[in-house]
Amino acid sequence: MDVSSLTIERVRKGLLGREFSACELAAEALRFAEAENPKTNAYLRLAPERAMAAARRVDEQLARGEDPGPLAGVPVAVKDVILTKGVTTTCGSRLLEHYVPPYDATAIARLEQAGGVILGKTNCDEFAMGSSNENSAYGPVRNPVALDRVPGGSSGGSAAVVAQGTAVVALGSDTGGSIRQPASFCGVVGVTPTYGRVSRYGLTAFASSLDHIGPLGKTVRDTATLLGVIAGRDPSDATSADAPVPDYTAALDGQVKGLKLGLPREYLKDVASESGDLMARGVDVLKKLGCDVREISLPATDSAVACYYIIATAEASSNLARYDGVRYTFRSGSAETLSDMYRNTRGEGFGAECKRRIMLGTYVLSAGYYDAYYLKAQKVRALIARDFANAFQEVDAIVAPVSPFPAFKLGEKVDDPLAMYLSDIYTITGDLAGIPCMSVPCGKTAEGLPVGMQILTRHFDETTMFRLADAFEKAGTA
């Protein structure tokens, strides 16, 4: 059995056709993941007991003639910032090295309810802060496409396992591009749904007003299926939306002729030439499909990085306060007083990037600075959202690059955090506006590095986004 090329559809066919049982598939997927993982360090740990128990439930349901759900038997990997009851969840941090959650995230419960088989937890930047997966306390992830390169971040492990074939689909989280950018770097599909579409209950908070859980997969269809399972109102998350969840896969009908697409000119000026060329060819494909492509303007884009790194760090400085050595975290042994215990625990426990963001966020919320930074950033955020609202008066979807450049070499940018922040420019705007956005593969550079194209649509209009991405995917790229 070749588990590396499976899709959700293929798994379903295999199970219903009795080609293999869910247990056989899970066992083989676990074996393959264990064998392949040393190449990439994409999994932090496998969860064989939980996986086999889930697979057994699916087999039992099949034996009773029951429908085991849309994800029946599908091996899923989960980013290690999403809580799994009884399975250690580290968030890529030394502080949570031994943290075993007492509850499941809502997305996890829904995923298993639908028959999904959680294989294990994937590596990520510490507390999802980073764009290269080099900020993990458990070592960087290598890009399976080019092992000397980063997989992107912060959901680098989730993108890598899908690209490597050690999971069929994966859950990631996105605060400023952490699903789309690694999806683009690893040549897979990655989706950031509308803010509020998927419950955040059980997602370790980085920046609460920007955090999303979303799916990654080899195909648009797989991500549409997975999102359909995890989406929907959750009473445990006050910010989750009470909007109906349509059947996303039913929209994958190729009907994109006449769709009006906008190409924001502010997103094209700083793109590396090869990525820009691939993007241009992608746009040509969309035109051939009958889409009406026009240039649009999103004028607030220039302020987006500054705005994002104020709001995200402000919220992060507060969200990370709970890792204080008092309860479930690592505690420094070298302290005599309470304040030293805090200082030493957090000093020794957090990596450099988290400390940098905690300091930034603490600063922008401080007395005397709040108005100049946090409040102003909130106003800019409103302008960015208004830009998109204006654009969607004119177009049905926006097409844009995901990243200014393809996967870079490990270590290449670690010493330049500002350059790393600036590379988030095309993805953070979607998070700030709370609109759905995704990355779909758009070809490869001469060196064979994947490049993704980003599609953004109106709030809660994932349907149009999936329809367009699916048609693009099927039309193929150069």
Add this chain to the structure above:
Amino acid sequence: MAAPSPEVMARYEAVIGLEIHAQLATATKIFCGCPTGFGAPPNTNVCPVCLGMPGALPVLNREAVELAIKAGLALNCAIRPRSRFARKNYFYPDLPKGYQISQYDEPLAEHGYVDITADGHAMRIGITRVHMEDDAGKSIHDGFKDSDRYSYVDLNRSGTPLIEIVSEPDMRSSSEAYAYLAAVKQVLEFVEVSTCDMEKGHLRCDANVSVRVKGADKLGTKAEVKNLNSFRFLKEALDYEIVRQIALIENGGRVVQETRLYNPDTGETAGMRSKEEAHDYRYFPEPDLVPLRVSESWLARVRSGMPELPARKRARFISDYGLREYDADVLTQTRAASEYFETAARVSGDPKTAANWVMGDLMGMLKAAGKEISESPVSAANLGDLVKRMATGELSGKLAKDVFAKMFAKGEPASAVIEREGLKQISDTGALEKIIAEVIAGNPKQVEQYQGGKTTVINFLVGQAMKATRGQANVAVVTDLLKQKLG
């Protein structure tokens, strides 16, 4: 430093504002479904939300909002149609999230007041705002074998719903502050927003205090005095702090803005180390909660469920029942007392006598037994019935007291006690004539004295008749009969 003389003291006035925290009487916590009960084993009424686990999110308890709205209305506040929660960030071991979820620039209720009477003067104290927030857990620093090295944390209280009531700096003395706290406590109990049990920490109080020379426009520098968790502590701490500040200024010093802790053992306040109080709370809107919207219809529904408030009830007791002001005050101290009285008054048909009984015998015996009025063994209707029997002459005052004592001891209605003990008043002249004949025959010396002109001896003879009837004889009838016989 010498205490200032009364003359010096008289030149100054204090300016006092209070921050009162009251625990809302909900069954569950403000952001999760854990019970709020008191006295459970440590760290048992907890869940991922109130433990501050990664990934846990708050969901606002609607019942807590309703109680907070009730408090706002009872304190004459305007309820904002849209309010908002904010995070107050600070590190402390019993604060598991690293921040408290409170309200900051958009509180639930504002611009209220309460009317008080202090030192014989009626006055109005402004209420700046009433906002909602979650409580922290409890740090326990003593009582364990290793308390010299460790502190323990109990998170049962973490997430308990609170309101904070912030007054205007409208009070000028400790007795005004005392009266204000009493008035707020009374109102909160009346509308059943909080049990206000100070011993359990359900009502806590901090004070902002400054002094200035009388007539000055500018406010002096204030100190925040914490740990005023009983009425006595509030008064003592304020009195101490006012004298301290005046003495400081009189001696050429300056009051510094600081947080001071009241020590009930010494009766003094002491500044906390500046490190402990140097807080920049870095407030910002809580992104995990959507703004709280109170619709017109919700507000109307809460308003229609509000009970009559103490001030109004007091006025009604005076006008409808003819009670004295003092009596009306006492009987509206708590909602339970006022309801008890009204029931007893209605049943008795004699409100004034009923009032005397509630305030006198009932409250006295309850106090002696260490019971609340809600736990009274004599129901309000039964007390009313007893008063009615007195009013109709069925029982004498003395008999009624005996009957009441037995009702209190056994929880029985008056009829049962009277029946069993045969305690009915004897007014029937036929039955009493026989007894009076015996008294006259048995006390010839006194009879002779009476007939000799010493008429006060009649009291002795009446007493003898009462004794013979075990107090059941109608005193007036006995006296009349004796006078007739001895003529």
